[in-house]
Amino acid sequence: MNVELRVASANRWWARVAATVRRIIGAPDYAAYVAHVHAQHPGCEPMSEREFVRERLSARYERPGSRCC
Amino acid sequence: MPRWTSALLWAVISLIGAGAFAYLGLTRGETISAAWLLTAAVCTYVVGYRFYSKIIAAKVFALDATRATPAERLADGRDYVPTNKWIVFGHHFAAIAGPGPLVGPTLAAQFGYLPGALWIIIGVVIGGAVQDCVILCASVRRNGKSLGQMAKEEIGPVAGFTALVAVMGIMIILISVLALVVVNALKSSPWGTVTIGLTVPIAMLMGVYLKYLRPGRVLEVSAIGIVLLILSLYAGRWAAEHPVLGPMFTLDGVTLAFSVMIYGFAASVIPVWLLLAPRDYLSAFVKIGVVVALAVGILWVLPPVQMPAVTQFIDGSGPVFAGKVFPFVFITIACGAISGFHALISSGTTPKLLENEADARFIGYGAMLTESLVAIMALIAACVLTPGVYFAINAPAGVLGTTAESAAQVIATWGFTLAPSDLTLLAEQVQESSLLSRTGGAPSLAVGMAKIFADALGGTNAMALWYHFALMFEALFILTTVDAGTRVGRFMLQDLGKHVWEPFGRVSWYPAVVLSSAIFVSCWGFFLYQGVTDPLGGINSLWPLFGIANQLLATVALCVGTTVIIKMGKARYAWMTLLPMAWLVVVTMTAGWQKLFSPDPKIGFLAHATWVSEKLAAGTLPPGVKDAVGAGRLIFNDRLDAAVAAFFMLSVLVILIDSVREWRAVLGGRKAMVSSEHPYTARANA
Numbered sequence: 063m064n065v066e067l068r069v070a071s072a073n074r075w076w077a078r079v080a081a082t083v084r085r086i087i088g089a090p091d092y093a094a095y096v097a098h099v100h101a102q103h104p105g106c107e108p109m110s111e112r113e114f115v116r117e118r119l120s121a122r123y124e125r126p127g128s129r130c131c
Numbered sequence: 132m133p134r135w136t137s138a139l140l141w142a143v144i145s146l147i148g149a150g151a152f153a154y155l156g157l158t159r160g161e162t163i164s165a166a167w168l169l170t171a172a173v174c175t176y177v178v179g180y181r182f183y184s185k186i187i188a189a190k191v192f193a194l195d196a197t198r199a200t201p202a203e204r205l206a207d208g209r210d211y212v213p214t215n216k217w218i219v220f221g222h223h224f225a226a227i228a229g230p231g232p233l234v235g236p237t238l239a240a241q242f243g244y245l246p247g248a249l250w251i252i253i254g255v256v257i258g259g260a261v262q263d264c265v266i267l268c269a270s271v272r273r274n275g276k277s278l279g280q281m282a283k284e285e286i287g288p289v290a291g292f293t294a295l296v297a298v299m300g301i302m303i304i305l306i307s308v309l310a311l312v313v314v315n316a317l318k319s320s321p322w323g324t325v326t327i328g329l330t331v332p333i334a335m336l337m338g339v340y341l342k343y344l345r346p347g348r349v350l351e352v353s354a355i356g357i358v359l360l361i362l363s364l365y366a367g368r369w370a371a372e373h374p375v376l377g378p379m380f381t382l383d384g385v386t387l388a389f390s391v392m393i394y395g396f397a398a399s400v401i402p403v404w405l406l407l408a409p410r411d412y413l414s415a416f417v418k419i420g421v422v423v424a425l426a427v428g429i430l431w432v433l434p435p436v437q438m439p440a441v442t443q444f445i446d447g448s449g450p451v452f453a454g455k456v457f458p459f460v461f462i463t464i465a466c467g468a469i470s471g472f473h474a475l476i477s478s479g480t481t482p483k484l485l486e487n488e489a490d491a492r493f494i495g496y497g498a499m500l501t502e503s504l505v506a507i508m509a510l511i512a513a514c515v516l517t518p519g520v521y522f523a524i525n526a527p528a529g530v531l532g533t534t535a536e537s538a539a540q541v542i543a544t545w546g547f548t549l550a551p552s553d554l555t556l557l558a559e560q561v562q563e564s565s566l567l568s569r570t571g572g573a574p575s576l577a578v579g580m581a582k583i584f585a586d587a588l589g590g591t592n593a594m595a596l597w598y599h600f601a602l603m604f605e606a607l608f609i610l611t612t613v614d615a616g617t618r619v620g621r622f623m624l625q626d627l628g629k630h631v632w633e634p635f636g637r638v639s640w641y642p643a644v645v646l647s648s649a650i651f652v653s654c655w656g657f658f659l660y661q662g663v664t665d666p667l668g669g670i671n672s673l674w675p676l677f678g679i680a681n682q683l684l685a686t687v688a689l690c691v692g693t694t695v696i697i698k699m700g701k702a703r704y705a706w707m708t709l710l711p712m713a714w715l716v717v718v719t720m721t722a723g724w725q726k727l728f729s730p731d732p733k734i735g736f737l738a739h740a741t742w743v744s745e746k747l748a749a750g751t752l753p754p755g756v757k758d759a760v761g762a763g764r765l766i767f768n769d770r771l772d773a774a775v776a777a778f779f780m781l782s783v784l785v786i787l788i789d790s791v792r793e794w795r796a797v798l799g800g801r802k803a804m805v806s807s808e809h810p811y812t813a814r815a816n817a
Binding site for chain 2: 084085086088094096111117118119123124
């Protein structure tokens with residue numbers, strides 16, 4: 063395996079770890095959202111990242127189901 | 132694996148667990164190793180998961196890996212996202228685990244380690260994990276509906292409305308008691324106060340970074356946040372030793388209480404990206420970090436448990452909180468054995484993430500078993516302190532007096548030894564001015580953890596750093612419940628209030644936001660202030676109220692679960708939820724009744740009010756009360772606490788009666804036995 067390939071696979075591995083951790087702590091996952099819109103609703107324009115993050119955060123802190131003792 | 136090896140394996144696991152229980156039950160008068168507690172717990176969990184949760188998965192709900200989940204059918208890339216089961220497990224665990232399983236077992240250690248350990252281990256297998264799993268399954272089958280919606284649709288509008296109001300009452304008590312734990316932990320502790328205070332600007336810095344500098348770089352900013360958090364630990368020590376800053380941040384309870392209230396209010400009115408969200412990310416890392424560190428520390432050291440198996444305080448005369456082992460151990464330890472709050476999470480984000488409904492067993496039942504293990508570890512950390520030290524830290528000043536010598540005398544009358552110099556030395560080791568009567572559970576847990584960490588890594592030199600590290604972590608995630616809870620409570624209040632006055636419900640109208648936040652903060656702030664100024668420390672009266680409230684919510688959840696099971700035509704399995712429900716009704720009702728009507732002023736709110744008024748009439752004052760105004764306030768608080776307890780009991784009754792009416796109607800054939808679950812749809816790529 064040459065160096066470039068190795069770097070690319072390390073990057074992919076890191077991206078997966080990062081995505082896992084982000085989902086566990088409940089951070090908005092914009093890439094997954096965009097992928098969903100492109101796959102399921104072709105032709106629809108996804109929200110911008112800023113819009114998406116704002117929408118996710120306000121939804122998260124409005125209902126009692128996100129917090130515990 | 133061949134059938135017989137599997138049978139043999141499970142027989143061996145069961146025997147090891149039973150052996151550990153037998154050892155715990157029969158050993159008296161000598162210290163045991165924490166390994167016995169851990170073995171009993173883990174073996175029970177494994178057997179419970181393999182056999183008991185299988186009934187829920189296979190018989191009750193018949194979880195089907197080919198059935199499409201809401202995450203798949205309703206996928207929107209936002210709420211409904213099919214997610215790997217390990218990630219959902221982590222997310223669910225981070226959401227259910229909070230300060231509850233750490234504080235409750237620490238307080239209940241006054242009965243000895245055995246009552247608490249038995250309730251945590253047995254309660255979770257037949258109660259808490261069943262509740263979490265059943266509600267998760269029910270919600271997954273109903274497109275991720277919330278507990279409140281299910282209560283309304285499955286049982287009836289009365290139960291639904293009662294559940295809604297009760298949840299708000301519970302939030303108020305929960306936030307106030309947790310805020311009180313933080314206040315008690317930071318009282319006259321400049322190191323802790325500065326460290327915790329710095330977490331607010333750290334979070335805001337992270338928020339600005341995420342919003343303007345590097346949007347979306349959550350992990351990068353969290354790493355920066357954690358480094359800053361460690362630095363704030365050293366900054367705290369520096370400030371505490373500083374001649375000007377040290378005294379400036381040595382704050383009393385009332386000042387800290389108002390600071391926490393201002394903080395909660397701010398968190399509710401300012402945008403979430405600035406404070407709440409970054410703090411939450413930080414807190415999730417911290418939470419998992421603490422749990423893992425505690426587990427590694429305990430496994431590494433396997434400390435001896437110094438507390439006796441059972442103390443004389445099971446008779447109700449305990450100094451940490453009053454009341455007999457039945458029902459109060461079951462009230463004091465809610466999270467870790469069964470916690471109604473989890474039902475809100477099992478019917479919140481989690482059901483919308485499952486990619487395979489068969490994962491509900493692993494996530495619902497499994498995550499709760501993990502939380503129970505956290506509770507056992509907290510119990511161990513409390514019990515590695517000698518009983519003398521434990522009671523010196525956890526009993527209120529009204530009982531112990533205000534010097535190490537007076538405390539040693541009182542503790543000697545209980546049959547435990549405490550050399551005053553030991554307590555002073557321990558306080559010096561952790562760099563606190565005093566450890567006497569630091570009630571609330573957080574400081575004693577931090578001392579216990581510091582001891583374990585210091586033992587694991589050698590040397591007592593680092594004790595102070597470990598202690599403040601543990602304290603910072605506890606306070607950080609308690610405050611995360613306080614701030615997010617206040618915001619959620621504000622939304623709930625606005626939602627209820629709009630029926631009275633429509634503009635009050637407008638969530639983006641600033642005056643309504645400020646007004647509703649102020650009202651909600653004053654509600655919990657009142658109980659917090661009452662706790663801080665209480666001569667008996669406040670935890671004594673507020674923690675049982677919180678326990679009753681939390682178990683009430685669990686009763687509601689189990690009522691919903693039972694109704695769902697009966698309507699599915701699986702009434703022959705309804706005992707699985709009825710069993711823990713019946714136990715909780717007995718426990719909450721007995722505890723509530725005693726808190727209301729016990730003639731012992733240490734236990735009964737009304738008896739305490741009478742006792743204070745008699746003192747007042749006789750021209751004297753109760754210990755710790757300065758004047759007649761203070762005594763009058765004490766009487767008012769007692770009556771208010773009594774009213775709150777009565778309200779919770781009444782709510783349980785309303786929901787219970789409404790549920791039984793519904794069950795009778797369905798089982799008696801007067802109402803069609805129809806399950807409201809979403810019809811079967813096959814998974815696209817199962």
